[in-house]
Amino acid sequence: KQEVTQIPAALSVPEGENLVLNCSFTDSAIYNLQWFRQDPGKGLTSLLLIQSSQREQTSGRLNASLDKSSGRSTLYIAASQPGDSATYLCAVKGGNEKLTFGTGTRLTIIP
Amino acid sequence: DTAVSQTPKYLVTQMGNDKSIKCEQNLGHDTMYWYKQDSKKFLKIMFSYNNKELIINETVPNRFSPKSPDKAHLNLHINSLELGDSAVYFCASSHPPGTSDYEQYFGPGTRLTVT
Numbered sequence: 001k002q003e004v005t006q007i008p009a010a011l012s013v014p015e016g017e018n019l020v021l022n023c024s025f026t027d028s029a030i031y032n033l034q035w036f037r038q039d040p041g042k043g044l045t046s047l048l049l050i051q052s053s054q055r056e057q058t059s060g061r062l063n064a065s066l067d068k069s070s071g072r073s074t075l076y077i078a079a080s081q082p083g084d085s086a087t088y089l090c091a092v093k094g095g096n097e098k099l100t101f102g103t104g105t106r107l108t109i110i111p
Numbered sequence: 112d113t114a115v116s117q118t119p120k121y122l123v124t125q126m127g128n129d130k131s132i133k134c135e136q137n138l139g140h141d142t143m144y145w146y147k148q149d150s151k152k153f154l155k156i157m158f159s160y161n162n163k164e165l166i167i168n169e170t171v172p173n174r175f176s177p178k179s180p181d182k183a184h185l186n187l188h189i190n191s192l193e194l195g196d197s198a199v200y201f202c203a204s205s206h207p208p209g210t211s212d213y214e215q216y217f218g219p220g221t222r223l224t225v226t
Contacts, residue, residue, distance in 0.1 A: 034214060043201060044154075044217040087152065091215075098167060099144075099215060101154040 002027045004102035012108040021075040021105045023090035028068050031093040035075050037086040080109045114138050115218035117202050123224045132187045132221045134202030143185035144203040192225045
């Protein structure tokens with residue numbers, strides 16, 4: 001059974017700093033890994049999707065990496081802004097077509 | 112031009128009632144999903160339909176019944192609501208497995224409160 005863990009559960013950093021969010025998963029047989037952000041009381045917004053054959057994906061100030069063999073992914077956010085404050089979720093899609101979510105990291109950027 | 116929409120956004124009802132949540136996507140996707148996010152913010156899949164056929168059915172009470180009248184709609188009907196059903200329910204859609212782009216797109220969620 002796939003288990004996805006995100007550490008830390010909460011993170012506060014001053015505006016302008018670079019930061020890294022971590023995601024680990026127990027079963028390396030995945031199709032892809034997706035990073036989402038969720039704002040309070042809102043739905044999920046997809047940020048990046050990494051296929052199992054890829055090592056990283058970039059979108060603007062965001063860079064996500066995937067090391068399938070070790071069961072790890074990181075989301076790097078450069079030059080953080082207050083608007084980046086949200087909960088960040090990673091999710092892996094396995095061979096059973098299910099998307100298994102992590103517990104999330106609640107990020108607060110301090111102006 | 113909302114991609115995945117859900118109605119209602121908020122639903123407050125009493126125990127024992129029957130309620131439905133509707134979901135529609137205009138992305139041309141074949142696959143749709145229902146997820147439940149509990150009070151601890153943990154998201155877990157409930158159902159998945161591909162082209163109106165059920166392909167994933169997690170261990171959920173049979174009081175929950177998804178219905179897909181066409182591939183653009185996946186509604187969730189809940190019978191005999193219980194306090195523990197209170198949660199946020201998210202609908203999502205994607206291209207089917209095997210295609211190059213099966214990123215999932217989520218709706219805004221329906222916050223269900225059972226009193």
